[in-house]
Amino acid sequence: MKRLHPACRLLSCSLQVTRMPAMKHASFLQRFLLLLFGLIITTLASSDDQFLFSGFNQSSLTLDGCAVVTDAGLLDLSNGTTALNGHAFYPTPLQFRKSPGGKVQSFSVNVVFSIFIAYQDLRAGGMAFFIAPATNFSDAQGAKYFGLLNEKNNGNTRNHIFMVELDTFKHVELQDIDDNHIGIDINSVISLESNTSGFYEDEGGAFKSMMLNGNEAMQLWVDYNESDTQIKVTLAPINLPKPSRPLLSATYDLSTVLSGSASYIGFSSVSTLINTRQYVMGWSFGMNQPAPSIDISKLPKLPFVGPKAQSKLLMIVLPIATATLILSMGTLVTLVVRRRLKYAEVREDWEGEFGPHRFSYKDLFHATGGFKNKHLLGEGGFGKVYKGVLPLSSVEIAVKRMSHESRQGMKEFVTEVVSIGRLRHRNVVQLLGYCRRKSELFLVYNYMPNGSLDKYLHCEDHRGILNWGQRFRIIKGIATGLLYLHEKWEKIIIHRDIKASNVLLDGEMNGRLGDFGLARLYDHGTDAQTTHMVGTKGYLAPELLRTGKASPLTDVFAFGMFLLEVACGQKPVKINAEGNEVFLVDWVLEHWNNEALIKTVDTRLQCDFSIDEACLVLKLGLLCLHPFPSSRPRMREVKQYLDGDMPLPELRKTELSVNMAALVKSNGPNLVIMSYPQITSSFCMISGLSGGR
Structure with missing residues (x-):
């Protein structure tokens, strides 16, 4: 809605001036009216806009996706769905510039919102306030992209989007500070500035944290100043006035972000696997003036969450039913005990x-x-x-x-x-x-809807055949995950059971490393203390069999066997027609020694694969399977080899024979042969591999 502009009142005064005698003041009035008319035109072009919603029953918001307005007047951005994004827009674009090419004017936004989640200890969902040039977000992705961007256009300056994210999930790859923060975003979901959700008290200035998904209503203010291009974001509980100190601020000229003279403003929700509801209770906006205050008493009520009130009828009937309850007590106790035993926990x-x-x-x-x-x-x-x-x-x-x-x-x-x-x-x-x-x-x-990778590699009648592109993407994905576990997380994690059956495939056939039931972790800069040998036959490093001590390099060894398994489509160990064990690494080494390495690639691919990529995977697998841990590459180097950022070392046929002789001499031939017969026999009989670094 718009208010009468002061220039209109000035025009009314000028009409009184025109009542002066025409002959005496004609020249003066002509000059004055021309000047006044120009002033009115210029000033009306920058007239202030504002609106106020106290609930949305009678509103004409434009809704998209799963966003709805409830019977109580709440704007529900998710409607309890888990597969759609939700958007709600002010129905008409707002004139953020006084004239084409001019600077974006000062504006202020006030929002009362609440995020509901079924499991408050889990982190999922979130929402965002945004300003954008259009209302079509059909190409946007949910989750970390807030239903506004996608993996391809994230960070593109042609997006022309300003956003304030209310994020309840920590995405490490997006540099999120935690799983409960507010961020200022410009054309990207990687925040320009962010801070843990909370507010600064006006008395004493102490910081009080707030849980965004705490199932409680709270207020958000977003203010932009044209003169100093300051963006300020403030958060507070619903029952407190706006704090004088904002939660976070940034200096950024939105004239370089918003396109054209007019832009749309609104909210978006995030689709998630966990049932999350994002409610907007009230919303106000002001251009070149503070957003109108929202009267909390006029807002619609949030859904009730908590135990149901005890029935009054039960309170009346209970004394009367005492005799019946005493007679039933024996049966009731028996049922309760049986039920508790059924669900008893340690x-x-x-x-x-x-x-x-x-x-x-x-x-x-x-x-x-x-x-x-x-x-x-x-x-x-x-x-x-x-x-x-x-x-x-x-x-x-x-x-x-x-x-x-x-x-x-x-x-x-x-x-x-x-x-x-x-x-x-x-x-x-x-x-x-x-x-x-x-x-x-x-x-x-x-x-993971597509199950484990081994079903695709070894059960032809149960799953479809994976093409080479899918296999290579899965290999690179698992290498990225292992690098994260070994070097990039706050602790070092040794998985200890890397194999195809523990690699799961999501809905888009991306590989994810799972089953951490045997994993162990320790601080960076220290050594692992595990001495209990666990794992799967065919994937166990020789030093693990000798000492029982796992390390990141024992994971590298298992990853090497995983590479051969994916490329060849065969298990690490199988039984031949004579009942003898046949080791995959023996077979690959034999073909490599005979310069026929490419013949080991899975025949079901029918030669439809990249020869260079297949040779890289096979040779890298052999390099990771080196019997000496110091000669294996670390996962950082493995990732560089797979990405083509560093050439794979040449395979040499002399070094390993000398190394294996030293291993036999120091540990005894029987121990080495018992520890890893296929590696010992194959490498000693054929050749060696150079070190990984």
Whole structure:
């Protein structure tokens, strides 16, 4: 809505001047009216705009995707969906410039909002306020791109988008500071400035943090000053006035960002696997003036979250039913005891600190349909994996069910499970938490719809054939994930069980490293202390068999066998017609020595692959399988080889024979042969590989 501009009142005064005698003042009036007319035209062109919404029942907002207005008048940006983005726009574009080519004018925004999430200990969802040149975001992606951008145009100056993100998920690759922050974004979801959500008290200036997804209403102010190009963002609880000190500020000329004279303003939501609701209760805007204050008492109420009120009828009937309850007590106690035994869990005092990462057995039992075989995804030496759907949030999960015989070391194991649960990487399956019941341990992961990689490599009648492009992308993805585990996270993580069956494929056939049930972690700059040898035959490094001590280089060894397995489409160890074990590395080394390495590539590809990429993968696999750890490359170098940023070292046929002789001399021939017969025999018989660095 618009108010009467002061220039109009000035025009009214000028009309009174025209009543003066015409002959006496004609010349003066002509000059005065011409000047006044020009002033009015110039001033009206920059007339102030403002609007105020206290609820949205009678509003004419433009809605897109899953955004709706509820019967109570709330703007619901997600509507409880998990697959669509939601947008809500002010119906007409606003004139942010006084004239074409002019500077963007000062403006102010006030929003009352709330983010609801079914599991407050999990982090998902979020929303954004934005200014954009158009209302079509059909190419935008959800999740980390807030339904406004995508992987290709993120950071493109032609986006002409200004955004304030309310982010409740930490994306490491986008340089997010935490999983509860507000950011100022210019044409990109990598924030220009960001800060943990909260506000500064006017008295004393102390910082008070606030949870964005705390299921509570709060206020947001966004202010832009034309003269000094200052952007200020302020947050506060709904019952407090606007703090004098903003949460964050940045200096940026929005005249270089917003295109044209007019732009659209609105909100967007983020699609997520976890049921999240983003509500807007009130919204005001002012151009060249503060946004109108929002009267909290006139806003629609948020949905009630909490226990239902006790029935008054029950309070009346309860005394009357006392006699009946006494007679039923025996049966009731029996039923309760049986029910508790059915869902009984192992809980100890020290587990209290891990509460948010612990799932109840009851939830997992119902999610998997009682762990019925029809929900079974797979079975291995360490347990069975079931598909499930969490009852409250409808999130699809994978539950690994394992047995443990001893309580010794369980606290240490759970501590590491919880630590690993904080991993966030696109090539790592997220570990959501755990549960303990009697002699069983349950690990809960995000569900990967396309299953494990080994089903595509070794079960022709069960899955489709992966083409070479898909295989090479999966290899590079797993290498990126291992580099993150070994070097880029806050601790060093040794996976200890890298193999094709532990590589899971998401909906877009991207490889994700999963099953961290055997993983161990330790601080950077220290050595791993594990001495208990675990893993899978065919993937175990020689030094691991001798000493039982795992390290990042034992993961590199297993990754080398993984490379051969993906390229050749064969298992590391198989039984031939005579009942003898045949090792894949023997076969590849023999072909390499006979200069026929390319013949080892999976024949099901029917020669439809890149010869250079296939040779790179096979040779890199052999280099990672070097029996001496110091001669293997680290994952940083492996990633550089795969990306073509560094040439692969030449393979030499003399060095390894000398190294293997020294290994036999120092450790005894029997120990070496028992530790890794296929590596010892093949490398000693044929040749050696140069070091990785």
